[in-house]
Structures are given as C-alpha cells and as structure tokens.
Amino acid sequence: MSSEPTARVLLADGAVAAVRALGPPDTATVLALHERLSEHDRYLRFFGTGASRDDALAAKIATETGERHAAVGCFLRDELVGVAHYEVLDDSAYAEIALVVDASVQAHGVATQLLEHLVSIGRQHHLRVFVAEVLAENSAMLRVLADLGLPYELDRDGPEVLATVRLNPDDRYRRAVTGRDRAAEEASLAHVLRPASVAVIGAGRRESSVGHAVLANLLRSGDHARVAVVNPRTDQVLGVPSARSVTALADPPELAVICLPPPEAADAVEECGRSGVRAVVVISSGITGTPHEERMRRSIRRYGLRMVGPNCLGVASTEPGQELDATFLAGPVPAGRVGVVTQSGGVAIALAGALASLGLGISSVVSTGDKYDVSGNDLLAWWGNDRRTEIAVLYLESFGNPRRFTRLARALARTKPVVAVRVGTGETARSAAASHTAAAATPVVLREALYEQAGVIAVDSLSAVADVVAALSWQPLPGGSKVAVISNAGGAGVLAADACERDGLVLTPLSRGTADRLRAVLPSQASVSNPVDTTAAVPAIIFSEALRILLGDEGVDAVLVITVPTAVGDPQGALAPLLDRAAKTVLLVRPGQVERVKPVDYAPGRPATASYADVVDAAAVLAALSRYARWRHRPAGPTPETLDTAALRTVADLIPADANWLSPQQCEEVLKVAGFPVTASRYASTEDDAVAALETFGGPVVLKADAEGVLHKSASGAVVLGLPDADAVRGAHRELRARFGSRLRGVLVQPMAPPGRDLVLGIRSDAVFGPLVVFGLGGTDTDLVADHSARLAPVTATDADLMLDGLRSSDALWATGIDRAAVHDLLVRLGALAVLLPEIAELDLNPVRVAANGCVALDIRIRWERCAPADPLLRTLTP
Structure with a gap:
C-alpha cells in the first residue's frame, strides 16, 4: 500500500x-x-x-x-x-x-x-x-x-x-464547507495557540541563544508548571528541570518548540511525532533545500503533526488565561484585537512594535517562516471563530492554496477587515506571451484579482498597515465615498482635496443648508464650499461647530479634518468629544506631527480617531476603508449555471490528448456549444474553397491565414479585409500563400463584421491560482492602451459588473451606447467555461465586436493542456 x-x-x-x-x-x-x-x-x-x-x-x-x-x-x-x-x-x-x-x-x-x-x-x-x-x-x-x-x-x-x-x-454548500473548515482549524490550531503544555527542545543556559530567549518569554507569559525543557547537556535552564529527550518527559507536551541545528531539528520532529506531541514550532533555519526538509515533511505527514516553520520567529497568543509567547521577540507581546500572520520574522517584529506604539495590541501572531504546514489560510480559518480578533493582518510572500485563501478570506472579510501587504509586485507583463490574455495575466494581476474578490484591503508597506489598522480600530466604516474636507489651513485643504480625488474619493458638493449654517458661524472670509477653509484664526469652539455641521450633511459619508496650531489657538483641542459621538468616519491630519500616525484620545487610553502627519496618507486610508465598506455591503451574487456541462465534455473528449493550439474549427465548436456568439466562418484549404465560401456569404469577406507559428494575425499580416468578389479573394489567397509559404495550412473566410467597438475577453489558467478571466479594450487598442480588468473564475454577476466598470476607460466606453448586457453575459460564460474545461490553458477572443444590440467574437484562439481539475471546495492542507 x-x-x-x-x-x-x-x-x-x-x-x-x-x-x-x-x-x-x-x-x-x-x-x-x-x-x-x-x-x-x-x-x-x-x-x-x-x-x-x-x-x-x-x-x-x-x-x-x-x-x-x-x-x-x-x-x-x-x-x-x-x-x-x-x-x-x-x-x-x-x-x-x-x-x-x-x-x-x-x-x-x-x-x-x-x-x-x-x-x-x-x-x-x-x-x-x-x-x-x-x-x-x-x-x-x-x-x-x-x-x-x-x-x-x-x-x-x-x-x-x-x-x-x-x-x-451552491452557496449553501460553500458556506457549509467554510464552516467545517473553520471548526476543524480551531480544534487543530488549539494545539499551537492554546496548548496545555509546552516543551522547548534545545533551550540552553547561554542568554544570547534563541532557545534561551524562547524559554524566557514562555516563562514570562504563562503558567510555569506547563513548561518543560529538553536538553541532554544540562540539568536545568532558568530554573526549569531539563530532560534528556522528549520520551524522557513524564507526559508528551502538546506543543514542542524546536531550537536546534538542522540535523538535530529533523530528528526532534520525528521523535515528537512518535511520542504523541500534537504540534511543533521549528525555529531552526537552514533546513529548506537540504535532505532534512524531506525528513521533516515526511514526519509531519506520517504522524499528523501540525508544524509552524521552520525558519520562523515563533507563535504567540494573548488570550486571557491561555497566554503564550513562544517567540524570541525582544519584549512582551501587547494584548489586543489584531491577528498577525507573516512569513517573515522581521516583519512580525516590526508590526508588533508599530501596533504597540499606537496602543494597539495583538490577539495572536504566527510567523510561518518556510511554512511546511501552517500557513495564512489556517489563521484565516482560526480568526473566523476567534471573537478576540477583530482585524487580520497578512504578510504573505507566496500562496500555497489560493482557492482556499479566496474562500476563507472572503468569509472572514464579511465580518472582520483583512489587511494584506502587497509583496513581489515588480513583475512585468511577458512581452513574448502567446496571447493578449496571457500578456495581461501577470502574477501581479492574479494577486490583485485574488485580493479584490476576497475583500482584502491591500497596502504597499508596513507603515500603511499601521495607518489602516489605526483607522479601522477607532472609526466606523464610511457609508460611501463622498468626502468633505475641513481645514484651518487653506493650502493643506487643497492638497487633501487633490489626494482624495486621486484615490477615487468624491469631494461632494455641500448642501445649501450646510453652506448657510457654515456661513452663520464662520468668519466672512472663510470658504464654505468643499474643501471648507475656516481661516487660521478661527477659535477651537467655532471650528468644532463647523465640523458638527459638516457631519450633519446627509450627502457627506466621511470627513477629513486638517488642523494646524496657531498663535491664537489650536482647533484640535475641542474636537475629541464631538469625534467620540460621531456616527460617520472622521480622520484627522496634523501637518508637522512627529509620528506618521497616532491616536487622538477622548480620554486616557480611549482613542477617538487617528491623526496623520500627511494628507496623502490620510486620503489613502479613507479610500481603502471606503472600498472595503463598498465590497462588504455588495451582494456576492450567485454563480449562474449557464452552460451545458455534458455537451461541453463531449466536445472536449473529442480533442486529441496531444493538442496544443486548437484548429479554428475546434475553437469554433467549443464556443458554439458554450453559447458564445461566434461570427459565421468557413475553413478553406484551397483557393477554390475560399471562393466558394465567398459565394456562400454573398458579400465582402475577410481572409485570415491559418499558418504554423502565427498567433497574432494582424501583427503578422495574416488578415486581409474587405474582399468584394472572387478575383479579390483569389488575389488575397495568393498573397497569403506567398507570405507564409508551406506554413499556410488554409484560410478562414468570414463575412465583414458590422461596425462597433472591439473588446478583448479571455481566459488564462495558472497552475497555482487557477483560471483567470480577463477583459479589456480590444483590436489595436489591446497593445496600445493595455486597459484591463480581471477576476478569478468562476465569475459571478457582481464580478462581471465590477470588471465592466474596472477599466480606466469604462465611463467613456459604455457612454458610446454599446450592448453592456451582452458583454456581461460573455464574462459570466467565460468564468463558467474556465471551470468546466480546465484543459483551457489560454483562450483569447480578440476582437469581440460589440454593437448597440449584441456582440460577436471575430477571432478565437485556444491553447489546450490536458490536466486534472482542481476543486476549490476541497478542504485540504498545503502539502
């Protein structure tokens, strides 16, 4: 066996x-x-x-x-x-x-x-x-x-x-699977974060050693009686008796923390498994890429161990009565409501320090290191059932199981914000990609699609994490993207307005009633349009009243408040009581403050909101919160059942196993069965066949070369347009024969398409992330403009709407009166097709000609790879 x-x-x-x-x-x-x-x-x-x-x-x-x-x-x-x-x-x-x-x-x-x-x-x-x-x-x-x-x-x-x-x-099954996943993870990770007993294997007397530091933190954080030491070279460490091996302990610990060189660390994992230890944290580095890696992986598979690491900082939990600090952090882990998972120990140290400086603390922190087992997905499931965790923070350099990540992150983000640091976003599009879809489907696009669909708040730096977490901790989510700016420094207000608009926020016009009430309280030289400039000399109580008036405007979802102290007063001094009662999102900006972000306290230890040193940072935070709030209140939408599965599989099973780029006839058959509108076409192997096709269509036609090695037809001179008669068809055919020689297998003859707008739609399958659906401007605009949006398959009706509105040119595109509903249907069908036929490695529809009533695919390319489909609903752990 x-x-x-x-x-x-x-x-x-x-x-x-x-x-x-x-x-x-x-x-x-x-x-x-x-x-x-x-x-x-x-x-x-x-x-x-x-x-x-x-x-x-x-x-x-x-x-x-x-x-x-x-x-x-x-x-x-x-x-x-x-x-x-x-x-x-x-x-x-x-x-x-x-x-x-x-x-x-x-x-x-x-x-x-x-x-x-x-x-x-x-x-x-x-x-x-x-x-x-x-x-x-x-x-x-x-x-x-x-x-x-x-x-x-x-x-x-x-x-x-x-x-x-x-x-x-259906959605009920997905919810059931996610619920079971969360419950199982809670039971499993309890061995890591709520262990009844812990042993440090490799703790020594030398204070500068990692094992000594981990033991010291464990003793400081929790019950001494549940901590044991394994070290055959000493009798005790920090007053804790030392056993020669795990088997020499009276009872196997529930959790073992291993701080040993690679060969000994691998031996210790094996011994822990044999002894009945339930989980291990391997601090040791230098294991990945050596024979000891496979030894460790084999042990965790054989004995059913949960493992954190190797090459990690450790784990910590501040749960009352279950406090655990199995890390080598320099100081105590501050207790709080933020859960942190990171592949980098250094990032964990930085985040712990940043959160502590804001008076925020951590519910649990797991440094996954080289993540042979426990990953970010496990913590997403854990936090779903952990009432103490209100915000999740992720630093993930790679995704072991993106499909599970999407399911768990989406479920968690519906009730708790998930903040992730973008990592490794320097990849560029592959210029030699075989299709426009493949060129658009860069790793960056895949990751962004993953985050957008899961409702993850993605930021670009650790500083930005602190910015966002501070606002999430102390302010309600905005009800929309309509922002008002108020300042006692007019120039700063203008900078804030510019920053808001760059980040997609709407600087909303104030109502007439709001403007009248502002005029009644502010000096005559003040500006009562948005942004509001109260003037520098306005007393604090008047500035506070102006803010109260802004908050009462029904057209305002959030307010950005900018204050600078002057010789005649400081407007910020009177704001705290108002901020404490405000039902809308209010962020402060204090140009010149030393800290990038800090709390503004209503009472000692009771922050009313966050104050930022730069209006650009504050606007970026407000925009991030607005996008998240919009995602959270948006219905997920079901995945429509749009395709005939049995008919599609019948067509797919007829495609040879060694197929690569499908023939035009095969491409057309796949799309027709999937219900895509495809332009009429005839395949012609000879010049006479092409003329016969012209007579069938009875009007001007297009000839497209089917030539070996030619994928981008327009760029290769493989398309001849507007051929009105037999002589023109014969001439075009001879021209293509001369251009491509023996590589020309035949030509595709199609009637000239009606006028309209050209778009590109496609599928690109990724071995890790699964299939991605891409949408953008087509025809010559595909290469010139590179304006795309993307979602991981399947694509819901809501996803499709967001894709249609996700181009830089979306407003101008749909203002031309072309058939949006027809393109929407194609996107949903593409998502379903990508799931049902995982053999589609690339599918490129470019162009899709869209008119006022309907659309049609004019050119189709499909690259085929036999593969076993991955099921996103299987509750599997990373191998």
Missing part, C-alpha cells in the same frame, strides 16, 4: 489525516477495516449481521478509480480508518455510494471528509446524483448527508431510507 496521501486534511476534532484514492494494493487493508466492524456497525452497513463476503467486497472497493467506480480511504498514522466508494448505476449520471468508518473515529468527521472527496471525484466524472440506501435507525449517517450542504431528499419506505444527493455545489 502506498503511504503517500492524495491530500492532508483536518478532521472535525482537529486531527490531521490523509485521504487518497484506493487501488488493488489496498485490498488487504480494506478487508481488515471491515473485519474490525462491530456487530452493530455491520448491521448498519449491510442491513443484517449474517455472513458476508468481506474479501470479495474489499477487492471490489479497491478497484482502480475509473469511469464507473471510485473509492477513497482516510488514514490516520498510516492506518485505514474509513472508506467511501461509489458505483455508477445504469444511468451514467447516477451513482450509489456506501461508507464505512472505524468505530474508534466515528463522529470525528471522517465520513464527511470522505464524502467531500467522493463528491469532487464524481463531479470530475460528470455525475449529477449520489443515491444511498440507509436504515432509518442509522441517524448518524442520515445526519452526515443532511449536514453536507448539498441538496438532498429522503424517501422513507419502511425500515429503509433512500437518500438522494445532488452534486451541484
């Missing part, structure tokens, strides 16, 4: 298991599982306790997965503890399922994990329905099916129930 799992997964109790497909080598193991069944479990499984052919059943279950059969097994420490399988019925879209789970792990989530994997396999094989015969008294199995989240029906007939489960994951 192979010991390599298909996936590492979390069970409901937080245990790490392996789920993989079963095959003939697993027959004996499957048989052993059935022979361990109790009489009661055998009765529920086989509807009786009589003799059964377990050996024949085991051989049947352990058949290789194919078109009509699939079986998956769940393993704990290499022992098979559960099996689920299906057999396709006469109707090829239906399959009967059966499950069996060892009594020792029933109610631990094994059955649910197996069913989720079976659903994924079934959908890959185009199954639509699972059926199961269940005894009515088998309440546990019926509850598993009901809680799965898929549409299901129960047909009761005496002592038996026929359960029907439909394999069309």
Whole structure:
C-alpha cells in the first residue's frame, strides 16, 4: 500500500489525516477495516449481521478509480480508518455510494471528509446524483448527508431510507464547507495557540541563544508548571528541570518548540511525532533545500503533526488565561484585537512594535517562516471563530492554496477587515506571451484579482498597515465615498482635496443648508464650499461647530479634518468629544506631527480617531476603508449555471490528448456549444474553397491565414479585409500563400463584421491560482492602451459588473451606447467555461465586436493542456 496521501486534511476534532484514492494494493487493508466492524456497525452497513463476503467486497472497493467506480480511504498514522466508494448505476449520471468508518473515529468527521472527496471525484466524472440506501435507525449517517450542504431528499419506505444527493455545489454548500473548515482549524490550531503544555527542545543556559530567549518569554507569559525543557547537556535552564529527550518527559507536551541545528531539528520532529506531541514550532533555519526538509515533511505527514516553520520567529497568543509567547521577540507581546500572520520574522517584529506604539495590541501572531504546514489560510480559518480578533493582518510572500485563501478570506472579510501587504509586485507583463490574455495575466494581476474578490484591503508597506489598522480600530466604516474636507489651513485643504480625488474619493458638493449654517458661524472670509477653509484664526469652539455641521450633511459619508496650531489657538483641542459621538468616519491630519500616525484620545487610553502627519496618507486610508465598506455591503451574487456541462465534455473528449493550439474549427465548436456568439466562418484549404465560401456569404469577406507559428494575425499580416468578389479573394489567397509559404495550412473566410467597438475577453489558467478571466479594450487598442480588468473564475454577476466598470476607460466606453448586457453575459460564460474545461490553458477572443444590440467574437484562439481539475471546495492542507 502506498503511504503517500492524495491530500492532508483536518478532521472535525482537529486531527490531521490523509485521504487518497484506493487501488488493488489496498485490498488487504480494506478487508481488515471491515473485519474490525462491530456487530452493530455491520448491521448498519449491510442491513443484517449474517455472513458476508468481506474479501470479495474489499477487492471490489479497491478497484482502480475509473469511469464507473471510485473509492477513497482516510488514514490516520498510516492506518485505514474509513472508506467511501461509489458505483455508477445504469444511468451514467447516477451513482450509489456506501461508507464505512472505524468505530474508534466515528463522529470525528471522517465520513464527511470522505464524502467531500467522493463528491469532487464524481463531479470530475460528470455525475449529477449520489443515491444511498440507509436504515432509518442509522441517524448518524442520515445526519452526515443532511449536514453536507448539498441538496438532498429522503424517501422513507419502511425500515429503509433512500437518500438522494445532488452534486451541484451552491452557496449553501460553500458556506457549509467554510464552516467545517473553520471548526476543524480551531480544534487543530488549539494545539499551537492554546496548548496545555509546552516543551522547548534545545533551550540552553547561554542568554544570547534563541532557545534561551524562547524559554524566557514562555516563562514570562504563562503558567510555569506547563513548561518543560529538553536538553541532554544540562540539568536545568532558568530554573526549569531539563530532560534528556522528549520520551524522557513524564507526559508528551502538546506543543514542542524546536531550537536546534538542522540535523538535530529533523530528528526532534520525528521523535515528537512518535511520542504523541500534537504540534511543533521549528525555529531552526537552514533546513529548506537540504535532505532534512524531506525528513521533516515526511514526519509531519506520517504522524499528523501540525508544524509552524521552520525558519520562523515563533507563535504567540494573548488570550486571557491561555497566554503564550513562544517567540524570541525582544519584549512582551501587547494584548489586543489584531491577528498577525507573516512569513517573515522581521516583519512580525516590526508590526508588533508599530501596533504597540499606537496602543494597539495583538490577539495572536504566527510567523510561518518556510511554512511546511501552517500557513495564512489556517489563521484565516482560526480568526473566523476567534471573537478576540477583530482585524487580520497578512504578510504573505507566496500562496500555497489560493482557492482556499479566496474562500476563507472572503468569509472572514464579511465580518472582520483583512489587511494584506502587497509583496513581489515588480513583475512585468511577458512581452513574448502567446496571447493578449496571457500578456495581461501577470502574477501581479492574479494577486490583485485574488485580493479584490476576497475583500482584502491591500497596502504597499508596513507603515500603511499601521495607518489602516489605526483607522479601522477607532472609526466606523464610511457609508460611501463622498468626502468633505475641513481645514484651518487653506493650502493643506487643497492638497487633501487633490489626494482624495486621486484615490477615487468624491469631494461632494455641500448642501445649501450646510453652506448657510457654515456661513452663520464662520468668519466672512472663510470658504464654505468643499474643501471648507475656516481661516487660521478661527477659535477651537467655532471650528468644532463647523465640523458638527459638516457631519450633519446627509450627502457627506466621511470627513477629513486638517488642523494646524496657531498663535491664537489650536482647533484640535475641542474636537475629541464631538469625534467620540460621531456616527460617520472622521480622520484627522496634523501637518508637522512627529509620528506618521497616532491616536487622538477622548480620554486616557480611549482613542477617538487617528491623526496623520500627511494628507496623502490620510486620503489613502479613507479610500481603502471606503472600498472595503463598498465590497462588504455588495451582494456576492450567485454563480449562474449557464452552460451545458455534458455537451461541453463531449466536445472536449473529442480533442486529441496531444493538442496544443486548437484548429479554428475546434475553437469554433467549443464556443458554439458554450453559447458564445461566434461570427459565421468557413475553413478553406484551397483557393477554390475560399471562393466558394465567398459565394456562400454573398458579400465582402475577410481572409485570415491559418499558418504554423502565427498567433497574432494582424501583427503578422495574416488578415486581409474587405474582399468584394472572387478575383479579390483569389488575389488575397495568393498573397497569403506567398507570405507564409508551406506554413499556410488554409484560410478562414468570414463575412465583414458590422461596425462597433472591439473588446478583448479571455481566459488564462495558472497552475497555482487557477483560471483567470480577463477583459479589456480590444483590436489595436489591446497593445496600445493595455486597459484591463480581471477576476478569478468562476465569475459571478457582481464580478462581471465590477470588471465592466474596472477599466480606466469604462465611463467613456459604455457612454458610446454599446450592448453592456451582452458583454456581461460573455464574462459570466467565460468564468463558467474556465471551470468546466480546465484543459483551457489560454483562450483569447480578440476582437469581440460589440454593437448597440449584441456582440460577436471575430477571432478565437485556444491553447489546450490536458490536466486534472482542481476543486476549490476541497478542504485540504498545503502539502
């Protein structure tokens, strides 16, 4: 039996298991599982306790997965503890399922994990329905099916129930999967962040050593009785007795922190796994890229360990009664409401210091380092159930599972802000890309699409993190993007207005009533239009009253307040009581203040809002909060079921396995089945065939060369337009033959398209992020302007609207009166097509000609790669 799992997964109790497909080598193991069944479990499984052919059943279950059969097994420490399988019925879209789970792990989530994997396999094989015969008294199995989240029906007939489960994951299923993910992560990461006992392996007496520092922080932060030391070279460290090994401890610790050189660190992880330790934090560096890396990875897979690191700062939690500081930070971790996960230990140190300087603290911090196991995704799930965490901060240099990130971040951001630092945004478009879509789908575009769809507030620096977190901590989210600016320094107010407009905020006109009330309280030389200039000499109480009037304007969502002290007074002094009661977002700017951002206290330790030294920073924060608020209140929108899955798979299965760039005929067939409007065309292998095609269309035509190595037809001189008659067609054909010689396979003949606007739409599949849908200006504008928007597939109706409005030129584009609804439909269809046909590595529709009523694709290119589709709803851990 192979010991390599298909996936590492979390069970409901937080245990790490392996789920993989079963095959003939697993027959004996499957048989052993059935022979361990109790009489009661055998009765529920086989509807009786009589003799059964377990050996024949085991051989049947352990058949290789194919078109009509699939079986998956769940393993704990290499022992098979559960099996689920299906057999396709006469109707090829239906399959009967059966499950069996060892009594020792029933109610631990094994059955649910197996069913989720079976659903994924079934959908890959185009199954639509699972059926199961269940005894009515088998309440546990019926509850598993009901809680799965898929549409299901129960047909009761005496002592038996026929359960029907439909394999069309909808929003309810996604919510159910996310809920299970969060619950399992809470149980699993409790071993890391709420351990009942901790051992520091490698803590020494030398104060300058990392192990000594970690032990000192642990002793300072929590209960001394739960801390142990493993070091064979000393009897005690900091008063804690030292054991020679983990096995020498009276009881295995729940968490071990390893501070050893690479060879010894790998040995320690293996020993921890054998001894029953549940989680390890590996501080040690210099492991990745050496043989010790695979040794560590093998140990965490074999023993189901959770691992943070290696090459990390450690972990800390400030949960009352469960305080834990297993880091080598220089000072105590300040308690607070901000959760932090970072791949860089240095970034964790910087963020902890920045938050502490603002009087903000941390709920939990995890430095993932080289992240062999625990990653940002795990913490997103943890914070979803952690009431103490109100804001999440991420510093991620890479994404191990972007699909899971999207699902978890989107769910978390609906209730708690998620702030991420953009990292590695220096990539440029690949100039030699085979299609315009590929050129647009840079790593930067992929990451930005990921953040935008998940509602993540992305910033460009650690300083900007502090700016945003301060505002989120002390102010409500703005109700919109309409901003008023008030200042006692007119020049600063103008700078603020410019900064707001650059960041997409609207400097809203003030109502007549607001302007009249401002005139009544401000000096005559004041400006009561937006931005409001109160003049420098205005008393603090008058400035405060002017701000109160602005906050009462129904057309104002947020106010940027700029104050400078003068010889006659300081307007900021009277603002705190008003700010404390304000229901709208108010940020202050204090030009010249030493700190980049600081709290403005209403009372000691009770900040009313944030004050910024620069109007540019304050405007950027306000814009970020406005975009997040807009995302949060925007309905996610369902993913429409728009395509005929069976028909598409029939077409796809006819495409040869070694296909690369599809022929024009194959491209056209795929898009027609998907319901795309495609221009009429005829493929002509000869000059006479081209003339015959002209006669079919009966009007001016276009000839497009199908030549080996030619992808960008217009740029290669492979398109001849406006050919009115046979002589013109023959001349154009000879011209193309002369230009491309033996590379010319044939020509595509199409009628001239009606006038309209040219757009480009496409799909680009990424091995890590999955398929991306791209939209932008087409035709010659594609290269000249490079104005694009993008979303990861699938594309919801809301996503499509945002894409259509996401170009720099969107306002001007739609003002021309072209058919927006038709393009919207194409974007949604493209997203569905990308998911249903993962073999599409690139799809380029350029141009799509859009008129006042409808649109049509004039040129199609598809690059094909055989691949196994990734299921974004599988709850798998990073390998």
